[in-house]
Amino acid sequence: MLDVSAQSAEFARPRRRGMVRRVAIFASLTLVLVAVAASLYLVRTVDNQLADIAKTYEIRRQARELMLAVVDAETGQRGYLITRDEAYLAPYNVAIGNLSQTYQSLLALLGDNPAQQARIDALVPDLDAKRAEMARTIELMSSGQSAEALALLRSDTGQQLMERIRSGLQEVIGEEDEKLIDRNGRMQLYRQLTIVTILAALGAAAILAYALLSRTQRKVAALSEQQNLLRSQNEELEAHVRARTVEAEEARGHAERERARLETLLQDTNHRIGNSLATVSSLLGLQLARTQSEEVRTALEAAQLRVQAIASAHRRLRLGADLETTDAAEFLADVIDDLAAAVPSGKQVTFEKHLQAMVIPARDATTLGIVVSELVTNALKHAFAEGEGGIIYVRFERPAGGVTLLTVEDNGKGLTGGGQDGLGAVIVKQLARQFGGGEPSYRERPGGGTSISVQLPRLDLPEAG
Structure with missing residues (x-):
């Protein structure tokens, strides 16, 4: 015993x-x-x-x-x-x-x-x-x-x-x-x-x-x-x-x-x-x-x-002339370039960017960059098998009369690859709500792969000059 x-x-x-x-x-x-x-x-x-x-x-x-x-x-x-x-x-x-x-x-x-x-x-x-x-x-x-x-x-x-x-x-x-x-x-x-x-x-x-x-x-x-x-020093200007x-x-x-x-x-x-x-x-x-x-x-x-x-x-993040806005296309292009540079050398993944020039509040740019990073990282992790490569497509656009839309697609394994219930998906869901968006949309991409779309109504601002 x-x-x-x-x-x-x-x-x-x-x-x-x-x-x-x-x-x-x-x-x-x-x-x-x-x-x-x-x-x-x-x-x-x-x-x-x-x-x-x-x-x-x-x-x-x-x-x-x-x-x-x-x-x-x-x-x-x-x-x-x-x-x-x-x-x-x-x-x-x-x-x-x-x-x-x-x-x-x-x-x-x-x-x-x-x-x-x-x-x-x-x-x-x-x-x-x-x-x-x-x-x-x-x-x-x-x-x-x-x-x-x-x-x-x-x-x-x-x-x-x-x-x-x-x-x-x-x-x-x-x-x-x-x-x-x-x-x-x-x-x-x-x-x-x-x-x-x-x-x-x-x-x-x-x-x-x-x-x-x-x-x-x-x-x-x-x-x-x-x-x-x-420190900011108050300057007294004498009236002359x-x-x-x-x-x-x-x-x-x-x-x-x-x-x-x-x-x-x-x-x-x-x-x-x-x-x-x-x-x-x-x-x-x-x-x-x-x-x-x-x-x-x-x-x-x-x-x-x-x-x-x-x-x-x-x-x-680069501010515009008014110190309150930034060009979303330029900002997201830099963020995606950083993500591409961090891809391991053994993983042959390329990126295609379709980013519409759009002025957005600078205070929202960092949050938007996090959403893109989470979606791209999710695709790198789940879309491609070990040793295989592919293409990740990132689109940021606002159709005429429509709502600003962020879409990340891949030509990998499709929805069976997973990635819909992890911590990254929870983070994307929570951050999307800050922009007035609903649940991220997961669907099969025509030709194979996965397409994830997030609507961002509160980013509906005029296009960048």
């Missing part, structure tokens, strides 16, 4: 160890996917914050433009009243013409901020009164009533109006400056959260390695990521009475520099996230090389391929 009990205990130990190993693998891979999803969410949040910062700079610029328009008009008025030289009326008329246009532009930018909009609306009586006062003095001087015109000019009315206008615009600019400080703080927080999610992914990889290696091994040293502090042409050139130059800085910050953020995910992939590759279990190797290879796909999508 004792011998039988001992044998049963010895037989139960491997089963318990196997169960613990599977639980550890599942928990670690789940943590990696959660960290990746959190990184994608934080990237979208950073995109929105950068857009808000750009809008805040534009509001500050328009407020200063409005103040400069009033100053230019008053300068032209005083020059004409003092010298009676009608040449001063030219800058006056230009400034009066730009005053309303600048005001309307500023009002449109503040449409989603009732408090700021109320401040601008409160300036309307003073702006109208100031224009009326300047027009009245010019009219009096033109009609020969110089004494009355100069008397009106020397009164405190115009100066009081200018002080109220200047004070109101300074309040608007001050409010936007406070927003910039707040958003800079949020950017710092989001960067820290991004680092935390990356470290969480690294921790999951370390846990996975610890579960598979013997207890005598020490934990893999975590790689520390250097932080690049993103300059010629209108010089002021316009300086304003345009400032706007171009700010836009270039924001674009650099966003590209740097995407590049760093891609590099961090590539580091996670390298760690998984190191563990893969040291693992003997086929089950574990399969899980590690799948995790490594998914992390590589996400890293590739981040590195390949």
Whole structure:
């Protein structure tokens, strides 16, 4: 009886160890996917914050433009009243013409901020009164009533109006400056959260390695990521009475520099996230090389391929001129080229791309790249037998009057090859729902092979220029 009990205990130990190993693998891979999803969410949040910062700079610029328009008009008025030289009326008329246009532009930018909009609306009586006062003095001087015109000019009315206008615009600019400080703080927080999610992914990889290696091994040293502090400095622009042409050139130059800085910050953020995910992939590759279990190797290879796909999508993202969109055809072509380069040399698989030029939101491009990577990886894994090759077709198009459609086909073994119930299929299904799509459609391809189609209604945007 004792011998039988001992044998049963010895037989139960491997089963318990196997169960613990599977639980550890599942928990670690789940943590990696959660960290990746959190990184994608934080990237979208950073995109929105950068857009808000750009809008805040534009509001500050328009407020200063409005103040400069009033100053230019008053300068032209005083020059004409003092010298009676009608040449001063030219800058006056230009400034009066730009005053309303600048005001309307500023009002449109503040449409989603009732408090700021109320401040601008409160300036309307003073702006109208100031224009009326300047027009009245010019009219009096033109009609020969110089004494009355100069008397009106020397009164405190115009100066009081200018002080109220200047004070109101300074309040608007001050409010936007406070927003910039707040958003800079949020950017710092989001960067820290991004680092935390990356470290969480690294921790999951370390846990996975610890579960598979013997207890005598020490934990893999975590790689520390250097932080690049993103600071944005608020620039105080002093209002000078300059010629209108010089002021316009300086304003345009400032706007171009700010836009270039924001674009650099966003590209740097995407590049760093891609590099961090590539580091996670390298760690998984190191563990893969040291693992003997086929089950574990399969899980590690799948995790490594998914992390590589996400890293590739981040590195390949190129923003458009508006910093909010990208060309889907160019982006997907680069992602597919990376997938083709990763195909083992012994597997003769070629790719055919049919990608329609289409402008899509940059925040959705990375998710779209993950969907394509999952579908292509699924075809590479299940469509072709060992040692055989074939063709994988990737189509991204929007038929006239239809819905944007992503299709991945192969000329391999057909639906009997599998791949409809795995983790990759679950990921594709979940991500497709973010674009308003239904269940992915699996069907036999005419001539042999499998065709998988995913509808993406929320990517229905105009074609790229």
